[in-house]
Amino acid sequence: MINLPPEKLRDILLKAGVIDAQSFDELRIEAERKQQNVVETILSKGIVNKDYFYLLLAKSLGVPRVNLSVVKIDETALRLLPEELARKRKVIVFGEDEMTRKYKVAMEDPIDLETVDFLSLRLGKPIEPFLATEDDLNQGFSLYEQRLTEDFKTSIEQSVKESLRAKAQGATLEEAAQDIPIVAIVDNLLSYAISSRASDIHFEALEDGVLVRYRIDGILHEIIRMPKEILPAIVARIKILSSLRIDEHTHPQDGRFRYKIGGSSVDIRVSIIPTFYGEKMVLRLFTAAQKPVSLTDLGLFEDQVKLIEDAIEKTYGMVLACGPTGSGKTTTLYSILNILNRPEVNIITVEDPIEYDMRYVNQMQVNNAAGITFANGLRSILRQDPNIIMVGEIRDGETANISVQAALTGHLVLSSIHTNDAPTVIPRFVDMGVQPFLVSAVINTILAQRLVRKVCIDCIESYVPSKEMLASIEKELADLNVDPRSVKLPGTFYKGAGCKVCNHTGFMGRMGIFEILNVSEEIRKLIISESFNLDNLRTLARKEGMKTMFEDGLKKVERGMTTIEEVFRVIRE
Numbered sequence: 399m400i401n402l403p404p405e406k407l408r409d410i411l412l413k414a415g416v417i418d419a420q421s422f423d424e425l426r427i428e429a430e431r432k433q434q435n436v437v438e439t440i441l442s443k444g445i446v447n448k449d450y451f452y453l454l455l456a457k458s459l460g461v462p463r464v465n466l467s468v469v470k471i472d473e474t475a476l477r478l479l480p481e482e483l484a485r486k487r488k489v490i491v492f493g494e495d496e497m498t499r500k501y502k503v504a505m506e507d508p509i510d511l512e513t514v515d516f517l518s519l520r521l522g523k524p525i526e527p528f529l530a531t532e533d534d535l536n537q538g539f540s541l542y543e544q545r546l547t548e549d550f551k552t553s554i555e556q557s558v559k560e561s562l563r564a565k566a567q568g569a570t571l572e573e574a575a576q577d578i579p580i581v582a583i584v585d586n587l588l589s590y591a592i593s594s595r596a597s598d599i600h601f602e603a604l605e606d607g608v609l610v611r612y613r614i615d616g617i618l619h620e621i622i623r624m625p626k627e628i629l630p631a632i633v634a635r636i637k638i639l640s641s642l643r644i645d646e647h648t649h650p651q652d653g654r655f656r657y658k659i660g661g662s663s664v665d666i667r668v669s670i671i672p673t674f675y676g677e678k679m680v681l682r683l684f685t686a687a688q689k690p691v692s693l694t695d696l697g698l699f700e701d702q703v704k705l706i707e708d709a710i711e712k713t714y715g716m717v718l719a720c721g722p723t724g725s726g727k728t729t730t731l732y733s734i735l736n737i738l739n740r741p742e743v744n745i746i747t748v749e750d751p752i753e754y755d756m757r758y759v760n761q762m763q764v765n766n767a768a769g770i771t772f773a774n775g776l777r778s779i780l781r782q783d784p785n786i787i788m789v790g791e792i793r794d795g796e797t798a799n800i801s802v803q804a805a806l807t808g809h810l811v812l813s814s815i816h817t818n819d820a821p822t823v824i825p826r827f828v829d830m831g832v833q834p835f836l837v838s839a840v841i842n843t844i845l846a847q848r849l850v851r852k853v854c855i856d857c858i859e860s861y862v863p864s865k866e867m868l869a870s871i872e873k874e875l876a877d878l879n880v881d882p883r884s885v886k887l888p889g890t891f892y893k894g895a896g897c898k899v900c901n902h903t904g905f906m907g908r909m910g911i912f913e914i915l916n917v918s919e920e921i922r923k924l925i926i927s928e929s930f931n932l933d934n935l936r937t938l939a940r941k942e943g944m945k946t947m948f949e950d951g952l953k954k955v956e957r958g959m960t961t962i963e964e965v966f967r968v969i970r971e
């Protein structure tokens with residue numbers, strides 16, 4: 399993030415009229431308190447559009463802005479700087495000016511003169527700095543990573559050969575785990591996973607080998623296969639790292655460890671279970687770089703952001719995020735907490751696990767061994783005079799009832815719940831033993847969501863949808879009881895053709911598709927009425943303007959943000 403003197407930034411924003419002096423000063427104090435960069439705070443609140451902000455900034459700094467998702471990066475120029483240096487300095491050399499022969503460098507902070515001087519010296523001639531965003535720089539970093547793929551495979555194969563040779567000399571499991579080639583294989587798999595933006599690594603024991611898969615943007619990809627003789631030593635290596643018993647092969651084991659790479663570190667949760675052909679391991683990666691993003695960045699449209707903002711302005715009641723595991727509920731809750739995190743409120747959470755460390759939020763980890771469950775954690779929280787409570791998940795009647803009581807007695811409660819859509823949350827609460835009049839009284843807003851992969855902007859192309867596709871969209875709308883005539887179907891669809899940047903998948907990153915049920919007075923009345931059922935709740939919610947996740951997805955398809963296949967895939971999960 400650019401390091402601009404706050405007075406200068408204040409000047410720029412005030413002049414552009416995007417914020418008034420008082421609000422800026424408040425945000426500045428808030429940023430200091432949260433130890434965030436004030437630019438980050440302003441952007442995460444969606445006060446100014448990111449692109450517009452960078453244009454303003456470039457103009458006032460007198461530096462050109464470069465958008466690396468549009469401008470082609472010259473790979474020869476790129477490789478003049480090693481990746482590590484480029485990452486450390488947050489720069490990408492993306493070309494050479496034909497007239498001046500200066501190197502064109504995209505920089506996160508183009509007024510950092512020390513880096514400008516350093517680069518001129520290192521590259522052997524003057525450079526021309528351009529203002530770039532973090533996204534721009536990531537475009538460049540991902541180009542470095544493509545070469546990594548080839549290096550990764552060769553070096554794993556090399557280590558496997560060496561390890562098999564060493565194994566022939568009869569080492570114990572403990573010795574094998576410390577063996578240099580095994581250490582190298584595990585290091586390689588971990589660092590490659592991190593640079594591939596993987597969230598999980600799966601090691602599967604097959605009859606004739608070991609399969610390694612990464613989950614990237616929610617989808618499992620086969621990465622490499624190795625001879626099965628290697629597996630016991632790799633499992634032992636991971637067990638040593640996470641302080642698990644290496645002689646235990648018949649019971650499941652869970653552990654965790656911290657892995658350091660470059661300047662940052664990643665927390666890794668390990669789960670090992672015995673399977674027929676050997677031990678299966680799943681490593682979940684919690685990258686520390688994960689930070690709360692604005693509701694807009696999550697994929698919410700402006701009118702939806704407004705609904706959420708209104709719901710969390712209340713000092714009591716419940717705001718619920720729902721969807722299956724891996725649908726991004728936790729990220730949404732963290733974004734909301736980040737908005738609510740102000741000096742005058744006491745926020746306490748009980749989570750399983752704590753995925754993101756938030757300054758000034760008191761976070762408690764569920765720990766069954768120590769007797770901390772969602773329900774009794776919540777009870778202790780209530781004795782700590784909180785204003786806002788986040789309960790990681792409501793999955794039983796006890797937790798549901800205590801949460802409802804908390805929400806009734808002047809606390810804003812945020813939580814997540816496993817239901818497929820927003821309206822179903824209401825009967826689910828009743829099923830868990832909460833009285834309908836209480837459900838009706840406490841729930842402010844329910845947000846249902848799924849994550850779709852975003853079309854890669856480097857290889858996006860349009861096409862005309864087939865008649866069959868249009869027919870299945872109409873059928874889906876009909877199944878949702880949406881009059882297809884009320885929805886304008888897009889005439890042009892988009893997809894990623896596949897390119898080097900997206901590793902030939904056509905996708906890059908993920909965003910949410912949402913459905914927001916705002917519990918109005920009419921809906922409250924319906925919940926406690928004799929005639930309540932899911933169908934008439936859906937009908938009323940639609941009448942009041944609720945759009946289903948599928949419709950939200952269609953809107954994103956129309957704008958080329960995702961593909962129709964993605965929307966169908968996640969809707970049917």
Ligand SMILES: [Zn+2]
Binds near residue numbers: 856898902
């Ligand atoms: Zn692409």
